[in-house]
Amino acid sequence: MIRAGRNLHRLVSIARVLARHDALFLIEEAFPLARLLSWPLKVRLIPRSRRRRKAEAGLRPGQRLTAALTELGPSFIKLGQALSTRADLLGEQMAADLSGLQDQLPPFPAADARRIIEEELGAPISSLYSSFDDVPVAAASIAQVHFAVTLDGREVAVKVLRPGVDAKFRRDIELLTWLAEGAERTVPRLRRLKPLETVKTFEDSIALEMDLRFEAAAAAELAENFQDDDSFRVPQVDWLRTARRVMTLERVHGIPVDERDLLLRAGHDPIEILGKAARAFFHQVFRDGFFHADMHPGNLFVDADGNLVAVDFGIMGRVDKPTRRFLGEMLLGFLSGDYRKVAEVHFAAGYVPADQSIDAFTQACRSIAEPILGRPMQEISIARLLGQLFQITETFEMETQPQLLLLQKSMLVAEGVGRNLDANVNMWLLAQPLIEDWMRAHLGPEARVREAVGTVLSSIERLPRLLQEAERTQAMMSGQGLRLHPDTVRAIFGDQRRRRPLAALLPWVIAAALAVALVMKP
Template sequence: MLRAARSLVRLTRAARVLGKHDALFPLELRAEMPAILLALMPLAKIRFPWEAEPEMRSGDAGERLATALAALGPAYIKLGQFLATRPDIIGTDLASDLSSLQDKLPPFPMAEARAIIEESIGKPVEDLFSSLSEPIAAASIAQVHKARTKAVREGEEERDVAVKVLRPGIEQRFAGDLESFFWAAERIERNYAPARRLRPIEIVETLADSVKLEMDLRLEAAAMSEMAENTAKDSGFRVPQIDWERTSRRAMTMEWIDGIPASDRAALVAAGHDMARLGRQVIQSFLLHAMRDGFFHADMHQGNLFIDTDGRLTAVDFGIMGRIDPNERRFMAEILYGLVTRNYVRVAEVHFEAGYVPHSKSVHAFAQALRSVAEPIFGRPAREVSMGKLLAQLFQVTEQFDMRTRPELILLQKTMVVVEGVARHFDPDHNIWESAEPVLKSWMMDKMGPEARIEEAAAGAMQLGRVMSHLPEVLDRAERTARLLAESVDEEGVRIHPSSADAIARAQEARFSRRQPLIWLAIGAVGALLLANLF
């Protein structure tokens, strides 16, 4: 009851802020709204005596909504960014408007930042840094300062670093807003059947999980460290180094990046960077990280990318990361490669193999639907083809074929749309298919070619060998257990007869004897598979 009351209060406040920005019942969307929402419109227009006269709002529905969400604070900014990844829920146009939502807020005072650093790291700021600047960037969860480390050991050099500090009280504010989101998602899923396919509760859970990771800067530092190891040999991508000695839960210190922001295209052109190459690099880096490592930067917009003097992409802000397991990587690689090569039947088959589409549906009907979406984009100029719009059209097919939302793939889908936008920002004529094809083809050859199948078969044989090596020990343990049972007494004082114990042991041996031919048959099958792959 208290949870419901708290959630209602918070959501009512949010509704009134949205109403003030004409973003709660926008005129442009009223034709699509349920009758119950339209009936509540008069309540949203009530103005209390202490409230100021509402300002006239300009812009379309998406722009007004983005402004309102920014006014509501960090959790709603994140919600807006998250909804921008789901055109299947809110529509393509609205998702496009929300994708421009900037994660910017006024900075908090310098005195509070210093206090957080000292309390979190456990040392005075003067012992950690010889200088600490005013905030140079402020976002919904944290703000960033430029600093210079203070040498504390003989021979140690001072270095320029970036210090990220969490906002005061941000954990409590997010916890309250997320509680409201969960409460609303539960009501929607319980009372509005068409929304269940979209799994609103799991969507909020995905949002909550990503936010929890952002609330502990040690986890972000660990993500940076892991990606730095993964990409150490990648020539066109780099990750700043972490200063672990000056990093804690609420403050993180990393290498300072001297580079041109990816958002400043004019400066990049003036510096002589190859913009077409940068467009290819951002797409190929993302696909390489996702397919090769199963671990990718899930917030790769222009504000989180810099270009260093060597032309390398340098990523910052690793608060939102994505992981996909080997099976999902294979499915996604085959789906994308199938779209690139226009093999729609194979793309459809992979959807069924992965369980994305119920087996009660027709593979060929689904392939036909995919063809209707993809064929119109082929042969058109690259600047007219949008990966974001293509994904949005694919999402529209999901309802027809009863496809359920895959929360584990939401971040991947979102990042694909974002990096396409970055590539087009670098090079308006960028062709995402041409950039993606060599990475996908190489990955599939490595993971699905003959050599990969041999490795899988060998791994299976090794696993079987390990099982076989433990069989004598298992039999010995079974015999000892039977003898112990013969000597034991249960709670009611009933002793198991020795002849029964012997019968148990003989049964164990007989069972193994019957299974022996099957085990050797399995070993023979693995050997035949290896030979078939080799020859």
């Protein structure tokens, strides 16, 4: 009861803000009873001027919700940014409106930033930096950034968490969890969309963002993945000046990637930059399975040499090997017009329940792809294709795949960056040779042979342990423990003399598989 009372009180205060912006529709849709409760808020509790009502009348629901979430503060700005990946839940237009949420908030005092730095690093500012700029260069929902210079003369950017922000997030996460539990309990049709799991995913991502050591580790991992590629760079982490609430990175000098005129005046070729961006995104997703999931123009710069430099690694995505394989096969099926193949990989991956009609799903895939793939090549949007695919999830009882939603959102942002650089060039066409090479290497006959050989080798590596376990179990059963007749033991574990010749054949199996691979190699 205490929990319910606390959350209800908080919900009322949030509802007031939502009502002020005529943005109560999400709560009303999730809880039909809320329509009756929200009516006084709309009509009587919060009178609005005629001018304000007229201004709001011209806004889309997503735009009104964006304004309300911005007023509600850091937790809800982050929530809106997370919801912007859920076109399957909110619809494509509303998700697009939420993606415009700005993360620029009033800064907190520099004195608080200095105090937090000194508490976290256990030393006075003067012994850490020779100079520290009290005016922040950026102030976001969770942290703000100050420029500084280290004692050895290096220019750095110092990111500091907002005071008390973790307590505010914990309070709002508790409320969101309570609402998600109520939604799953009272609105069965929402269970497929996994609202509780979505909140948990949001909570996990926020927990990572609340510890800047995790962000520093993400930056270091991404930098390691591109250590041999000068076209995409990550600022170096200063680990000696990094802690839970403070992170120090090499300062980036460059032009924001969306400032096309500045790039041209600096002598950079937008198409060349676009090609580097396409390759970097492809390598992150398919080669490494670890990608920057918030690479909007404010987080991507072009340095003096025309190379890309990324910042802000609080939101990162991971794609495991099976999912990458699924994406490759699905993309190949769509681009080749083999919609049956697209449907089959969805069923094989378990994304569509087995009791659904594969013929109907094939038809649905065709209906989605033909209008998009039939456009001029420079206008084709792979991200929009995925977004349309996620919109048919309810019809075929597909469960939400959070990692694919985040990827789709990241692709949409990447496409926006690409079109700003050159609207006549499709970034996916620039990456097509990489896509074809990756598919050939991971989906072709050679890849399947390598996979089979790998399975055999893995079995051989496990064989000694399996034999040891079998002999230990045999000894236990034939000793003081459970006694079995010798014929029974032999039937269960096999005759050791007959097993050895079988094991001796395994090297020949490997040799045969390798020979097949060599023969099939072009």
